[in-house]
Amino acid sequence: MPTEGHPGASAFRTQPALLPADLEPRRSAARRHRPRNPLPALVLGLFVVFFVLPVLWLVLAATKTDDQLVHGNPLSFGSWHALKANWDALTAYQGDAIFQWLRNSALYSFGALVITLAVAIPAGYALAMTEFRGRRMLLIATLVVMLMPNATLVVPLFLEVNAVHLIGSMWSIILPYAFYPFGVYLAYIYFSTALPRELLEAARLDGCSEFGAFRRVALPLAAPIVALVGFFSFVANWTNYFLPYVMLPQSSQLPVQVGLGTLLDDVPQFNPTVGDLAVQRPELALATLLAITPVLIVFLFSQRFLVTGMLAGATKS
Amino acid sequence: MSTPTATTGRTTARRGTLRALWPGRAGHGFVAAYVVLLIAFGVVPTCYAVYFAFTDGNARFTGLSNFSRAASDFRFVPAVEHVALYLVFWLAALVVLVVGLSLLLHRLSARGVSKALRFLYYIPGALAGAAGVLVWLFVLDPSVSPVSFLLRAMGFDTFGQVVAPGHLPILFALIAFWTGAGGWIVVMHGALNNIPHEVIEAARIDGAGAWQTARRIQIPMLRKWIVYMMILAFAGGTQLFVEPQLLAQASVGVAGRDYSLNQLSYDFAFQNNDVNTAAAISVELLLVGLVVAALFVARSGFFDAD
Known part of the structure; x- marks a missing residue:
């Protein structure tokens, strides 16, 4: 299945294929000299606050005690000591549940990623560069x-997986994640624009088999698209909530996204009925921070590489 | 094969006949694994859901009775209304603000600033799903919120007041916008860059100001991207699940329980053990998604499938 749960996240899924080349237009040297209207800058700045403030708050919240969270300045740094205390409390929750969840998320996301790449890249290549019956329909x-x-x-997937008695197996998550048509589409666009057909013809004339042509000609040129598909697949799978929520019955199998929901249930301010298990709000903030760190890191480090990939994949139109 | 020996000659010959008999076999080989996944996790669950939706617990064909049972459930109509209202707010915010912000960013003369802003707007995308909802549970709680002064100024003193049922469509739209808008701004910015500079320059020489250029040239040329964004946002929005689900947890079921159609389907399947009615709702949602996607592929000319 196409993998990402959040409606907003569809933006990621569709963005690169269709992203027109990010070529900045040449600015004309002679710009008008008029007193600047301050309104645009104000609006843009306001939205920086809107988009960034909650993230900033989250980072700082993890360094506070619950008391500081309520009474202190919301944008102040707590203390290293409180951060350590939150860390200790969080990692002590249900044994080391948080690490277990992070491991599970990594297992599901990377497992699916490997299969997605192995499946989507050849499929996109075939759709772009070869002729076969059913190609258009596919x-x-x-x-x-x-x-x-x-x-x-x-829900339909749950019914199917239930019928074959795979509920609770990691494959009930990995395999549906691995089905990633958007990745196939990206690979299709990439190969049909970036790989000259003449190159393949030449390889075939030189005696390459079809598979040989793919392996020796297409794959070495596929690095950008592997990165691109990998990025979107990873982000979509890491942030998916609904599928594992439905498929996995045991806490020890949950990915971190669903684990956050479990933690939320034990925060007394949100659920007054919790007893001894109580999780303090700063611990929840810290857990959220841990949950998003891998995606944030991928965002930060793949920026340049991704722009290259988008450029390469987006010249179809 | 410049020096054909007996064996290679034979394989070449065999390859030749195979090629003649089955011309697309290489292509089929490359797509085989993908087709297996497509069938196993696209086609089969769809068929399975349809099968469940039209049968009862004893696998007897029941016509539309599952659909009418779902529709007559007291939670169904409110769920449709909730999702519809949420979509109105979300799509409106998406169109107005994403287009507006993209145009403003595009006008920035400092390219580095524009790039940095796009990245900052894009960051909440990392919090898609449960993480973003949790952050907003805090932000919307006046006792810990970084903008508690705003919430209090609007007359909200407790978390319960903020998440009153009437506010939920706006709040969910807010969360969805926060996580999703940045990605779309990057897309729109790219689309704006694709408008030939000469066109903009010509408009400027003709005396068009920023507003007129935007209204008469840039927005019309962005139209298909805007439609594309709306279509995906609409289809995705009908699937609302994680936001109300976590909010229901955080408010001990006061707000958000059975709020959306997906939650209702989930509850039929897992609380009432009524998979047939659950499947009926799934099929309805599936149909919406399928029709919207198929119409878009067929009519928009966005994807040329050769």
Whole structure:
């Protein structure tokens, strides 16, 4: 299934394929000299606050005690001591549940990533560079499934997986994640624009088999698209909530996203009925921070590489 | 094969006949694994859901009775209304603000600043899903919120007041916008860059100001991207689940329980043990997603499937 749960996240899924080349237009040297209207800057600045403030608050919240959270300045740093205390309390929760969840998330996301790449890259290549019966139909099916929100299939998938007695198995998560039509579409766009057909013809004339042509000519050129598909697949799978929420019955199997929900249940301010298990709000903030760190890191480090990939994959139109 | 020996000659010959008999076999080989996944996790669950939706617990065909049972459930109509209202707010915010911000960013003369801002707007995308909802549970709680002065100024003193049922569509739209807008701004910015500079320059020479250029040239040329964004946002929005689900947890079921259609489907399947009615709702949602996607692929000319 196409993998990402959040409606907003569809932006990621569809962004690079269709992203027109990020070529800045040449600015004309002679810009008008008028007194600047301050309004645009004000609006842009306001939205920086809107988008960044909650993240900043989250980072700082992890360094505070619950008391500081309520009474202190919301944008002040707490103390290293409180951060350590939160860390200790969080890691003591249900044994070391948080690490277990992070490990699970990594297992599901990377497991699916490997399969996705192994499946989507050849499929995109074949759709772009070879002729076979059913090609057009497959392409259209891919486009349609790619545009459908992934959550549509969660309950039906549960019924199917339940029928084959795979509920609770890690494959009930990894395999549906691995089905990633958007990745196939990206690879299709990439190969049909970035790989000259003449190059393949030459390889075939030189005696390469079809597979040889793929392996020796197409794959070495595929690094950007591997990175791109990998990025979107990883982010989509890491942030997915609905599918594992439905598929996995045991706490020890949960990915961190669903684990956060478990933690939330034990925060007394949100659920007054919790007893001894109580999780303090700063611990929840710290857990959230840990949960998003891998994606944030990927964001930070893949920026440049991704722009290259987008440029390469986006010149179709 | 410049020096054909007996064996390679034979394999080449065999390859030749195979090629003649099955011309697309290489292509089929490359897509085989993908087709297996497509069938196993796209086609089969769809068929399975349809099968469940039209049968009862004893696998007897029941016509539309599961659909009418779902529709007559007291939670169904409110759930449709909730999702519809949420979509109105979300789509409106998305169109107005994403287009507006993209145009403003595009006008910035300092390219580095524009790039940095796009990145900052994009950051909440890392918090898609449960993490973003949790952050907003805090931000919307006046006792710990970084903007508690704002909440208090609007007359909200407790978390319960903020998440009153009437506010939920706006709050969910806010969260969705916060996580999703940045990605779309990057897309729109790219689309704006694709408008030939000469066109903009010509408009400027003709005396068009920023507003007129935006209204008469840039927005019309962005139209198909805007439609694309709306379509995906609409289809995704009908699937609302994690936001109300976590909010329901955080408010001990006061707000958000059975709020959306997906939650209702989930509850039918897992609380009432009624998978058939759950499947009926899933099929309805599936149909919305499928029709929207198919119409878009067929009519927009966005994807050319050769």
